[in-house]
Amino acid sequence: MDSVTAMPAKKISPARDAQLWLSAFEASASRGALLLLVGIRDLKQVNDLHGRETGNAVIAEIGKRIAGFAPSISGAILTARLPGREFLIIAGACGQAEAEQVARKLLGQLESPLQHRDGELHISPRIGIALSRPGQSGTQLLAAASSALSAAYSHKGRKYRFADSVTNVDTQRNSRLDKGLRQALKQQEIAIYFQPQFEVDTEKLVGAEALARWTHPDFGQIGAEELFAAADRCDLREELSFAIQKQAVGYATQWPDSVHLSINLGAEELADDHATRLLAILEDAGFPFNRLTVELTEESIIRDFDLALSQLEMLRAKGIGVAIDDFGTGYSSLAYLKSLPLDYLKIDKGMTADISGNPRDLIVLRAVIALGKALGLRIIAEGVEKDSELELLRSEGCDYFQGYLRSPPLTAEQFLELIHQ
Numbered sequence: 069m070d071s072v073t074a075m076p077a078k079k080i081s082p083a084r085d086a087q088l089w090l091s092a093f094e095a096s097a098s099r100g101a102l103l104l105l106v107g108i109r110d111l112k113q114v115n116d117l118h119g120r121e122t123g124n125a126v127i128a129e130i131g132k133r134i135a136g137f138a139p140s141i142s143g144a145i146l147t148a149r150l151p152g153r154e155f156l157i158i159a160g161a162c163g164q165a166e167a168e169q170v171a172r173k174l175l176g177q178l179e180s181p182l183q184h185r186d187g188e189l190h191i192s193p194r195i196g197i198a199l200s201r202p203g204q205s206g207t208q209l210l211a212a213a214s215s216a217l218s219a220a221y222s223h224k225g226r227k228y229r230f231a232d233s234v235t236n237v238d239t240q241r242n243s244r245l246d247k248g249l250r251q252a253l254k255q256q257e258i259a260i261y262f263q264p265q266f267e268v269d270t271e272k273l274v275g276a277e278a279l280a281r282w283t284h285p286d287f288g289q290i291g292a293e294e295l296f297a298a299a300d301r302c303d304l305r306e307e308l309s310f311a312i313q314k315q316a317v318g319y320a321t322q323w324p325d326s327v328h329l330s331i332n333l334g335a336e337e338l339a340d341d342h343a344t345r346l347l348a349i350l351e352d353a354g355f356p357f358n359r360l361t362v363e364l365t366e367e368s369i370i371r372d373f374d375l376a377l378s379q380l381e382m383l384r385a386k387g388i389g390v391a392i393d394d395f396g397t398g399y400s401s402l403a404y405l406k407s408l409p410l411d412y413l414k415i416d417k418g419m420t421a422d423i424s425g426n427p428r429d430l431i432v433l434r435a436v437i438a439l440g441k442a443l444g445l446r447i448i449a450e451g452v453e454k455d456s457e458l459e460l461l462r463s464e465g466c467d468y469f470q471g472y473l474r475s476p477p478l479t480a481e482q483f484l485e486l487i488h489q
Contacts, residue, residue: 080131086148086156090206098198100161101145104171105196106134106178109221111153111301114191117341122184126191129182131155137177141170154217156210164199164230171195171228176448190375194203194220218242222297241287245298246388248284253307258282258295260315263447264486265470267329268462271487275328277363277470278316279477280308285430296334309337313346317353321481323487330361332393338375339362343382361389363414370459384409391448395419395436405443413440417471423460430460437464 108114115123129147132154138147143160150156159170175195181188196217200209212231219242220229252258262276282290290298299305312332320329329489333342350357362383366378380390391412392405405413415436423429440447449461452471461469479485 071168080135080155081146081148083148083150086158087144089146089148089158090210093305101163101200101209102143102159102167102170103159103198103200103209103213104167104174105150105198105210105217106130106155106157107196107217107221108153109192109194109300111191111246113306114189118184118189122189126182126189127153130178130191130193133177134174137174142166156213161200167197167199167230169229171197173225193227196220196231197228215242218301221300222294227239242298242301244286245284245290245294246302249282249295249298249302249304249308252282253294253304253311256311258308258311258315259479260312260319261479262316262319262483263470263477264475264483265328265468266474268449268458268469271474272306273327274468275330275361276478276483277330278312278332280312292332295443305334306337309334310345310349314349317349317355319483320359321353321355322484325356325359327487328359328361328389329355330363330391332363332365334365338379343379346383347386356387358387358389361391361412363391363393363412365393373404373407380409384411394450404437405445408447410443412448413443413445414448414450415466420449420451420457420461420471421453423457432484433460434464437466441465 072407083402087431108126111123111126114126116172118384131149134157137208138144138157141157141159142162144157145160146158148156148158157174162170175193178193179191181190183189194217196213196219198209198213204212216229216231220227248457259281261279261281263279264273265277266272266276280292280295282295284290296305296308299308311314316329316331320327323329346362347357350360362380364380384390390409391414392408392410393414394416395413413436415433418431419433419436421429423433437447446467446472447465448468449457449466450470451474452458452461452469454473458469475486
């Protein structure tokens with residue numbers, strides 16, 4: 069191994085050293101290697117909320133932790149800081165199982181809270197993993213790790229991805245979405261659809277959940293999950309979230325007082341000042357606080373429970389309702405349900421599908437509804453598509469439902485027509 073590839077991994081090197089190594093790897097492509105590309109998913113939020121000085125301190129601390137961890141990797145060669153929010157770890161060749169174990173341990177080191185002058189600071193690291201193949205150049209290997217990291221930024225749950233799991237089609241699609249998103253936001257091309265919500269007993273229209281859609285010139289309609297994944301890769305989540313919320317609230321001001329609005333909040337939206345900014349949107353639009361419900365995924369709560377609790381308490385003190393979204397798909401404990409200031413529990417559509425034909429599914433659904441009722445929560449069922457499902461939900465005491473049985477997502481104009489009907 070030459071002098072370039074033998075650089076110590078116990079310190080963070082500049083990007084030029086990584087480029088030298090990659091060039092040397094190209095000259096001897098038969099040599100195997102493992103690349104771990106580490107990114108800080110929410111660095112922009114840290115800069116916006118706490119200032120660039122704090123953001124730089126976060127980068128320095130992450131670099132310190134990576135440098136301290138690298139010597140524990142078998143065959144570690146180099147750790148380097150790349151431009152922006154990314155770090156590169158280069159090690160000798162290994163198997164996928166070993167690489168996955170390294171990634172998990174590294175995430176454990178990086179995810180522990182950082183000390184900040186105002187208390188603990190939580191960040192969300194992601195890792196893209198690339199294992200070299202015969203004939204692959206250093207540049208290609210780095211590009212593969214970069215594609216894997218982009219996928220990890222947008223992937224729910226697991227915080228690392230292997231390059232082999234990301235196809236060229238995925239990479240090209242993501243690249244084109246990323247390039248177009250900023251312009252789409254600037255041109256206000258993100259549309260709002262509304263999923264109507266009905267009372268189970270009377271089937272009366274009571275509200276709607278706001279959903280984001282982007283009609284891409286090449287790919288057609290892009291749903292919220294893929295849209296926010298692109299925003300995460302481009303550090304545009306905050307801009308996208310507030311654009312959606314402002315539009316949705318603006319439309320909802322045209323609705324009668326009996327119709328409520330629900331908006332979704334993710335982990336990134338539960339930042340220190342998000343509640344204040346959301347309240348400002350409502351005040352500017354003249355929309356009553358008590359006609360809004362915020363829906364949270366279980367993942368967003370688990371990520372930083374104390375921060376989520378403080379933000380939700382601030383919103384609920386103003387009369388805003390709080391719902392747990394997609395209940396049954398995550399890992400939340402009963403302690404979260406007991407401790408958070410909640411009003412609604414939304415049952416994931418995967419739990420309502422086929423409840424009329426599967427006794428075991430019905431038993432689980434019945435238990436979830438009973439749990440919510442015991443905690444004083446109102447229950448909303450998602451994805452209801454059959455009359456038999458609605459009838460069972462009615463018999464079990466479910467309060468509200470949404471789904472294609474009564475209506476698909478509607479444009480703002482279509483939803484207003486539905487209200488007038």
